[in-house]
Amino acid sequence: MTVKLISEFSHFWRKTSQVSLEMGKIFVEGVGEVQEYVDVCDYAVGLSRMIGGPILPSERPGHALIEQWNPVGLVGIITAFNFPVAVYGWNSAVAMICGNACLWKGAPTTSLISVAVTKIIAKVLEDNRVPGAVCSLVCGGADVGTAMARDERMDLLSFTGSTKVGKQVALMVQERFGRSLLELGGNNAIIVFEDADLNLVIPSALFAAVGTAGQRCTTARRLFLHESIHDEVVAKLSKAYAQVRIGDPWDSDTLYGPLHTKEAVKMFLDAVEQAKQQGGSVVYGGKVISRPGNYVEPTIVTGLPHNAPIVHTETFAPILYVLKFKEEEEVFAWNNEVKQGLSSSIFTKDLGRIFRWLGPKGSDCGIVNVNIPTSGAEIGGAFGGEKHTGGGRxxxxxxxxxxxxxxxxxINYSKNLPLAQGIKFQ
Structure with a gap:
């Protein structure tokens, strides 16, 4: 069935670039997102032969102690606009091999993608004599999401989206003692030390800040630079920004496309203005691009303090705040001081520093990287974060x-009835 699913996805996405059309991300990123769904299906099939609980030693003679894992039943999946294919793939593939049915609500602005993906899955299921309704779809806005969160028939509700909405979802699910899986916002940082390889830093920071036009939950929004290399990195990064090819997301040469909505453009402009008011200087970008569509310039802002309100605000747009630091201890603390805890990266060659970064006094994020960007997670590692990111994986x-x-x-397979803890009940 997995081979058939891979074939159907490959056939469909060669003919259309629906992700670029509806979401706005560049074509190669859309292809990569579909490939991620294919890969997670492959991963899930292998996983299906390995999941299970341990057999534990029992303290009582003639007894066996085991863990049995069973499906929860119905998994409700609510996904965001920025990854309209892959995030559903993460959830649905794993949910299915665990024996569950799925009910998906994609973002209302990417409903055509949701319909197309559901049709592909239904065909594969039915070709393998499994009801297509095992992976069902509903379309709609917040009212539909609210109904799913409150419905006791949802044995698990997986929500991917903003922290603000995720908090509301969590309260509604908890009110009925339901189970939720939350993957929410991120205010992710890259830390660059004086010994870093700048040949790795510049393309990593560029990809992490500008990829998907800054509309990833793992987008780098804060770039901490050691004071000794600050000016050099800013100059190199500004030069790299100037080489980014902006244009039609369907064009294979384009590296940077539009924001998803006009509301996102307004949010971008408001954030740039707030950054200026709070002491920041725009060294690159900061404006709307004069062309059809929701295009804005990828933007670099310097000069802000690490605790400026706008720096602590996740703006879903391509704005990178560049900040100076002196000492390892202070910059680790600055990485952790924001409310979200999704992804984080350092660039260094110092082995001791690497392990301090991974340890209890290092990053408090769910994704902790070394010499790679904050975005671009692999499917084999649990994806998610701490604090206001929701704690889900x-x-x-x-x-x-x-x-x-x-x-x-x-299980008692003896003819006696010994009690735990050696209790004698006469």
Whole structure:
């Protein structure tokens, strides 16, 4: 069935660039997103032969102690506009191999993509004598999402989106003692030390800040530079920004396309103005691009303090705040001082510093990188973050456990009835 799904996706996406049309990301990123769905299907099939609970030693003679994992039942999946294919793939592929059915609500602004993906999945399921309704779709706005969050038939609700909406979803699900999986916002930082390889830093910072026009939850929004290399990196990065090819997302040569909506453009302009008012200087970009569509210039802002309100605000747009630091201890603290805790990166050759970064006094994020950007996570690792990012994990590692319910089972195969803890009940 996985081979058939891969074939159907490949056939469909060769003919159309629906992701670029409806979401606005460049064509190669759209292809990469579909490939991610294909890859997670492959991953899930392998995982299906490995999931299970341990057999534990029992303290009582003639007893066996095991963990049994069963499907939760129905998984509700609410996804955001920025990854209208891949995030559903993470959830649905793992949910299905755990034995669940899925009900998906994609973003209302990418509903054609949701319909196209659902038709592909339904065909593959039905070709393999599985009801297409195992992966069902509903379209609509916040009212539909609210109904899903409040419906007790949703055994698990997975929500990917903003922290603001995620908090409302969590409260509604918790009110009925339901289970939720939250993957929310990120205010991600890259830290560059004086010993960093700048040949890695410049393309990494560029990709992390400008990729998907800054509309990834893992987008780099803060760039901390050691004071000894600050000016050099800003100059090199500004030069790299000037070489970014801006244009039609369907054009294979384009590296940077439009924002998703006009509201996003307004949010961008408001953030740039706030940055100026709070002491920042725009060294690159900062304006709307005069062409049809929601195009804005990728933007670099310097001179702000690390705790400026706008720096602590996640703006879903291509604005990078560049900040100076002196010491390792202070910059690690600055990385952690924002409310979100999704992704983080350092660039250094110092082995001791690398392990301090990974340790309890280092990054408090769910994704902690070294010498790579904040974005571009692989499917094999659990994806998600801490604090206001929600604490959820999608795909990878042992995240399959979130899509199942666990039972601790004790089996007495003897003719006696010894009690735990050696209790004697006469």
């Amino acid at each position: 999608e795909s990878g590692s042992d995240s399959w456990k979130l899509y199942m319910r666990r039972s601790t089972c004790t």
